[in-house]
């Protein structure tokens with residue numbers, strides 16, 4: 325199992341390449357030095373990370389940018405559509421959903437498709453967000469199967485987050501992005517990542 | 533200047549210690565091995581990072597957990613209140629603001645205090661979020677000075693994000709947390725961090 329911090333760096337390398345908009349340039353090469361500078365790591369770290377997955381670059385020439393991008397997309401499994409669900413169509417959930425829909429519609433390399441939202445509020449159930457339906461949370465298991473949802477985002481209040489996570493696990497989803505500010509427990513075959521805006525604030529505080 | 537990726541790891545070490553709720557245990561020691569495992573990095577990486585800032589641990593004994601936590605708070609400058617502002621009191625802005633207020637009220641180690649929101653919508657200006665006022669964006673410069681706002685969060689639509697960022701820089705703020713999905717340019721003495729939920733999704737996709 326490759327450590328999570330390595331995967332996080334690969335995601336940054338891919339993002340760096342996508343941001344450079346290299347899609348049109350067949351002849352562009354990029355050195356580990358340049359890729360490292362843009363991603364905030366050393367050139368040696370770039371070479372060490374990529375070497376875990378195969379031989380991509382040539383000594384002295386660097387990496388063929390377009391091929392490296394395709395390789396990273398394949399490693400990170402973003403070379404195909406991934407259906408994403410979200411529980412808790414509140415303020416955070418709605419903002420995240422609209423953001424994802426916009427990115428998906430604008431960028432061909434962005435492959436996270438919002439498939440469904442889930443909530444318990446009768447005012448919200450039966451509505452949709454730019455075409456993405458809001459289902460009752462009781463229908464989670466059947467909708468996950470029907471829509472092949474592979475990642476579920478948790479945007480419910482902390483008090484119900486563990487109970488909702490257990491439902492998500494029972495429905496067969498193996499990857500969870502959690503926003504609720506509590507420590508969740510999941511079985512060892514489920515991958516959980518807890519996002520937290522305060523980490524970003526703490527990082528900025530250092531530079532004051 | 534310490535590289536950003538090192539600061540990001542220090543934030544994780546601090547968060548790990550805060551999450552272990554060690555505040556009450558004067559006699560707790562933690563090894564670089566255990567701290568590394570909880571934070572997702574190698575023991576050697578922990579030692580290398582901490583050594584940049586001084587001698588904290590003893591060979592074979594580990595780090596005194598409470599002292600290490602205080603040292604990290606001092607390094608990351610979170611041993612004092614930091615006033616945070618936010619521009620764009622929309623769905624994301626409101627969710628982030630309420631989240632920060634709740635964390636600040638619940639946890640004595642959480643030192644980011646929401647001081648003010650800014651917006652252009654007449655329906656929102658003059659209101660407040662749990663006591664935090666929403667000011668017109670034209671008043672930013674004077675309110676930043678009056679409230680000593682040190683970090684500004686950007687939660688406006690991408691189309692106006694650069695224009696708003698320029699206003700924030702003119703008002704004297706040196707640290708910006710950006711959520712708008714565009715590349716912003718800031719002067720070299722301003723530190724900018726762009727959060728992006730799609731990075732979290734891409735990291736999870738690897739494990740599917």
Ligand SMILES: NC(=O)c1ccc[n+]([C@@H]2O[C@H](COP(=O)([O-])OP(=O)(O)OC[C@H]3O[C@@H](n4cnc5c(N)ncnc54)[C@H](O)[C@@H]3O)[C@@H](O)[C@H]2O)c1
Pocket residue numbers: 411412413414415416417442443444445461479480481482484488502503504505519520521522626627628630631
């Ligand atoms: N990690 C971060 O950086 C961060 C930032 C902002 C908010 N948050 C967290 O995100 C969560 C959502 O915040 P918000 O501001 O959108 O709250 P909100 O109250 O606006 O939304 C919560 C939604 O969850 C729904 N809900 C409640 N119980 C449910 C259940 N049992 N099953 C299904 N749906 C249920 C509600 O109907 C509502 O639509 C909170 O836990 C908050 O602390 C985290």
Ligand SMILES: NC(=O)c1ccc[n+]([C@@H]2O[C@H](COP(=O)([O-])OP(=O)(O)OC[C@H]3O[C@@H](n4cnc5c(N)ncnc54)[C@H](O)[C@@H]3O)[C@@H](O)[C@H]2O)c1
Pocket residue numbers: 418419420422423619620621622623624625650651652653669687688689690692696710711712713727728729730
């Ligand atoms: N990075 C991420 O992961 C992520 C996730 C969700 C949303 N977003 C982004 O966050 C931003 C906000 O999203 P939202 O869903 O809250 O949008 P929203 O439309 O609900 O809120 C935008 C707010 O900005 C205000 N505003 C508009 N122009 C302004 C100006 N010139 N000065 C001051 N305020 C102004 C509006 O009045 C509104 O209150 C968008 O750019 C969106 O793409 C990013």
